[in-house]
Amino acid sequence: MNVIVCVKQIPDPATPGALDPGTKTLKRDGKLILDESDSYGVEMALQLVDAAGGGEVSIVSMAPNGEVSGMRTALAMGAAKGVLVSDPALQGSDALTTAKVLAAAVGKLGGADLVIAATESSDGYTGTVPEQMAEVLGLPSVTFAKKVVVDGGSLKVDRQTEDGYDEVTCPLPALISVTAGVVEPRYPSFKGIMAAKSKPIDTVTAGDLGVSPTGWAGAGQEIVDVAQAEARAAGEIIEDDGEGYTKIVAFLENLKVI
């Protein structure tokens, strides 16, 4: 079984981020790391290939400046090879263009039995790329997968919903988006880290893939404003007169937590 995972390389969330005042987007000129959201997809892909008893995991990514640091992390975990699309003309691309580029990268790898993406990235949060990719690739798509089992030529997915989960079956090949925490991402072994450097990453431009970049001008979306997040309001202090718990219960009921 061959699986392709879409991985995004993002600025390290542990370091202070900065916005480009002109484009109102996150600056991405420093070292990028593997988006933690995608580490779950990589782990799931590795587990599915292991369970199938053969095949390999490949990765595709779109990032500026030929950045591969995050991809190396996925390769160190066990992925076999990758395609990086890096092209200055892709700056300002909207979600649909990103989906077209990544779909073309999947095509360059010859397709797969399964394509996996995170439900959304940790820095952009559009949450639309996986479904757009599925449309471009002509694949059935299941979102918010929290459990995935391959059963012959089909896929059985527990799909997270607000109330619980749906049991969905779909034919392969397919594209799924997986939720964070769906599996426990493995630590890369030392051997895996040392081997990652020599695993192949094919770096290509949009033109190599036959995709026309639209850049800022042609993007179907625009960030019109960036505002400071509201400061958190002060909490309510309840003096416990012995009946304080009833107020806590009422508070939680109001939030529909219980």
Place this chain on the structure above:
Amino acid sequence: MFEWSDEHRMIREAVQRFVDEEVRPHVDELEHGDLPPYDILRKMFATFGMDAMARDRFAKQIAREQAALDATARCEEPPARTESGDDGGGLSLIPIIELCRVCPGMVTAMGVSMGLTSAAIMSKGTIRQKQRWALDLLTMDKVGAWAITEPGSGSDAFGSMRSTARRDGDEYVLNGSKTFITNGPYADTIVFICKLDEGNPPEQRKVLSFVLDRGMPGLVQSKPLRKMGMHSSPTGELFLDDVRVGLDRLIGETEDLPSGGRDGAKATFQQERAGVAAMALGIIEECLQLSVQYARDRVQFGRPIGEFQLIQEKLARMEVARMNVQNLVFRTMEMGAAGRSMTLAEASAMKLYSARAATEVAMEAVQLYGGNGYMSEFRVEQLARDAKVLQIYAGTDEIQITHIAKDLLRT
């Protein structure tokens, strides 16, 4: 080498994540409770494939040694050693550095078991002995202890050594007591160093090393001793009362090793001293990071204390120490990658400087933290207690100085 490679950085990040998730939550139990460090260490070995790598290296070394023995038996030249292609020890030094940022005692326990004890067997033992004992130590499947220090013999390890082996038919009878033995309370495999008593004066006696197993009749392993720091490294005493062993437990299976038992122990000292520099680096890096943060956050007289020059001086000295010790670690790695090893004097100089730097930095971190630094709630308190032993074990500062001076004055 002036900086970590991309691969080293990835390894550091991965080990940091492991330490954050698997060690930090248990620091209290490791330091002040009864949690021995071995299960967490084993988990680290399994997680990063360090056990599998140790098995691979072991299999290759044994195959190489067997081929050399076979060639010698056929009166042929032993096969030339091919390049190992390793990174000079970075893969083993990085876990030492990262663990030492949080729990240096764990490194002491790990280093003595899979470093010192296994090295004693791997450097002088027969192939059969290596297969019997060393592999399980290298993978951390078993816990090892290296027993040289005695109540009356510390720095003068061989001169004052009273533990004895006496021949009795085909066997030896071992007697003596050892103290300050890292892993002593929990060790499965113990390398016991003693003198062969042939009725001759003690200074003329041969030094022999034997491998003992936990539970042998006459061998008693004490409970952990209470000590100033390194609480996560169990330290104990060993008592031997007529422990009977065969030749199969004498390292090298001969009383006359080509370079003698003393040289075997000295080679072990050398390796131990290089490892201390990596330990010092971990302690220094953590203390510096904590101190910089505290200097930014702690406000006195209406200003962050980092704005006061006396605090800046402390931070600057810590950074100088960090750079120097890191360069020593890089040097060790470069020499290892080039297939060269340090002289005993070089290793001593590195150990002397690194241990003093770690202690000074950790104590200055306590000073910078003021009253908070003296409280166990703040991490620098533990690191300062832990750092001190770097100047004492693996040869005291004073012993390192004699080794350096002897080398300088040699004619």
